[in-house]
Amino acid sequence: MAYVQARLAEIERTRRIYLAADGGMSQRDIARAVRLSQASVHRLVARAKVLGVGESVEEIVLQRYAGRISTDEMFRNLGTAGVWLPRVVDPADGVLPGSSEEDIEALLDGGFLTEAEVDQILDAHE
Template identity: 80%
Template sequence: MSNHVAAVGESDLKLAYVHARLAEIERTRRVFLAAEGGMPQRDIARAVHLSQASVHRLVARAKALGVGESVEEIVLQRYVGKISTEQMLARLRATEAWVPRRVDPVDGVLPGSSEEDVEALLDGGFLTESEVDQILDAHG
């Protein structure tokens, strides 16, 4: 095994996951906005290397959940250094999308809520107990 491969650890894998997840969120947002702007789903599918059916599902999910910033997205942006902890906390305190998830026309009722998202981000090591307390207190 090479030294390079041996040097990849859990934090490297976590960072790769975060970058991939943020890219997925951004792709979904752009696909939705393109569809809302009138671009045919076949053209969108070709541009993002997905099937037309996958584009349809992404658009339906974005319609159900909205394309504003999610709790997850805000926290992950802080994790990769795009925003500071103070900015993250301020945006999470101010977020209005602090409700149980809506019904997705494709997948049905989506499990969870914003509070559960915060708890999952704590479990994943993306938030501290103190940060969770501050966020939940703001929405209590």
């Protein structure tokens, strides 16, 4: 559970950093506020620009695992088109590995989803 809480906090921190930069705050000021290097803030902002700041498949599943949302809410949220992503190109990191389907498989392997849930999710996106 500690991993889940830490990962959700990391996702939220990245979202807040991106939104601060998008709102006009300088990367140097953001870096000071969150105690990161300016280069790290730049990479996080660049990645968030490509991936967006909406909920990801990983975030939605981990929210359910942490008890923040119900299983029904998880399926509803995963049904929105905005979270289902193809492989993307990140300006800082190049091609990011994976896709939403691969994220689902990794979450199954990690024990965050059951086989039946994976089947239901994948069937909904065919």
